[in-house]
Structure formats: structure tokens, C-alpha cells
Amino acid sequence: MTADAGGIELTEPELREVTAYAASCAEPALEIFEADRPDDPRPRAAIGTARAFAGGGVRGKALRDAAWAALKAAKDTNTAAAGEAARAAMAAAGAAYLHPLAKATQVKHILGAAAHAARAAELAAGDDRTVGAERLEQAVRRATPVVIEVLNRFPAAPDGGGRVGELIRALDAGLRPTG
Incomplete structure (x- = not known):
């Protein structure tokens, strides 16, 4: 994908790497969702379609459908933690x-998948923000040089978005060069 007016350069291999990163950040949250909704395959399927795209698959209807299905699964949960876990899966598919x-x-x-997964972990631990911080540290370690380079082409994360927005901004700051 080439940049258009006001855009940036973004190649398909870079997009695949970003999607693989998002899927790897979202995957640990599946256990939170599946503890609440063990018979609901939608978030796991969303991460699976993200991984399929990252591995060379098509960026098309299956990804969009899986992302929407994971979002619907978030609305069908019994706990806020499970809802955030499903949103992490939705964001993984949406990373494409x-x-x-x-x-x-x-x-x-x-960064949305990592932030939603961190929020899910916080909520599952009784809203313990140290758990979210630990998940963000894991997300920083998971980031490849390509993911960091792509992130640095974009402006810093925007304001807003509640606690998930705070987590996105904290992760954004943790992945960008300082100084």
C-alpha cells in the first residue's frame, strides 16, 4: 500500500507483521473470555483469521466478519473482563x-489488541492496574523491530478512550524512542 495525500508508506509484509503482533497480544486474553463463555468460538476464530492473514492469507471478508463476530461476542459476555478479552480478539482481526x-x-x-487484553487482565484480577502494566511490558517485549518502525510512522496515540485509551497511550510511549 502506498501512501496517498497525507499518508505514509505501508507494505503488505509490514501489515502482516502488525497483525501477527496484535494476534499474539490478544491470544492470552482468550482464557478470560473462555472462562465466561466456554462454548463461544468467535474470539478464538477472530484471532485465527488474523493469524491466517499474517501468514499470507487474504485481507477480506473473513477478517471483517470475524472481527464483527468477536465484537458481538463481547456484548454477549457476563463480565467486563470477558468483554474486553473479546474486544482484544476483535482488534487483532482489525489490525489488518x-x-x-x-x-x-x-x-x-x-496497539488496540494489546490494550484490550491488558484491560481484560486487570478486570479479571479485580481491577488491579499492576496486572495491566505487566501485560503492557509483555507487549513491549513482543513487538518486533518492524512493528516499532511502523508505529513510529504514525503520530502518537490520541487522547480519550477511557482506561483502554490510557493503556494504548502507555504502550505507545513504551514503544517509541525517548529523548
């Missing part, structure tokens, strides 16, 4: 739709 637009909102496509 990172656009080459130099807009801060696009950072959510890169």
Missing part, C-alpha cells in the same frame, strides 16, 4: 485494516 493515513487514530489498529 491499518490504513496508510498519518492519523493518530490509526495507532489503535496497531
Whole structure:
């Protein structure tokens, strides 16, 4: 994908790597969702379609459908933690739709899965924010040089978004060079 007016360069291999990163960040949250809804395969399927795209699959209807299904699964949960876990899976599939637009909102496509997974872990631990911080540290370690390089083409994460927005901004700051 080439940049258009006001855009950035973004190649398909980079998009696949960003999606693989998002899927790896979301996957640990599946156990939180599945503890609440053990017979609901939608979030796991969303992560599976994200992994399929990352591995060379098509960026198309299956990804969109899986992302929407995971979002619907989030609404069918019994706990806020399970809902955030399903949103992490939705964000993993949605990472494939990172656009080459130099807009801060696009950072959510890169870091949203990790932030939702961290929030799910916090809530599952009784809203323990140290658990979320630990998950963000894991997400920083998981980030490949390609993911970091792509992130740095975009403006810093935007304000807003409640606790998940705070987690996105903290992760964004942790992945960008300082100084």
C-alpha cells in the first residue's frame, strides 16, 4: 500500500507483521473470555483469521466478519473482563485494516489488541492496574523491530478512550524512542 495525500508508506509484509503482533497480544486474553463463555468460538476464530492473514492469507471478508463476530461476542459476555478479552480478539482481526493515513487514530489498529487484553487482565484480577502494566511490558517485549518502525510512522496515540485509551497511550510511549 502506498501512501496517498497525507499518508505514509505501508507494505503488505509490514501489515502482516502488525497483525501477527496484535494476534499474539490478544491470544492470552482468550482464557478470560473462555472462562465466561466456554462454548463461544468467535474470539478464538477472530484471532485465527488474523493469524491466517499474517501468514499470507487474504485481507477480506473473513477478517471483517470475524472481527464483527468477536465484537458481538463481547456484548454477549457476563463480565467486563470477558468483554474486553473479546474486544482484544476483535482488534487483532482489525489490525489488518491499518490504513496508510498519518492519523493518530490509526495507532489503535496497531496497539488496540494489546490494550484490550491488558484491560481484560486487570478486570479479571479485580481491577488491579499492576496486572495491566505487566501485560503492557509483555507487549513491549513482543513487538518486533518492524512493528516499532511502523508505529513510529504514525503520530502518537490520541487522547480519550477511557482506561483502554490510557493503556494504548502507555504502550505507545513504551514503544517509541525517548529523548
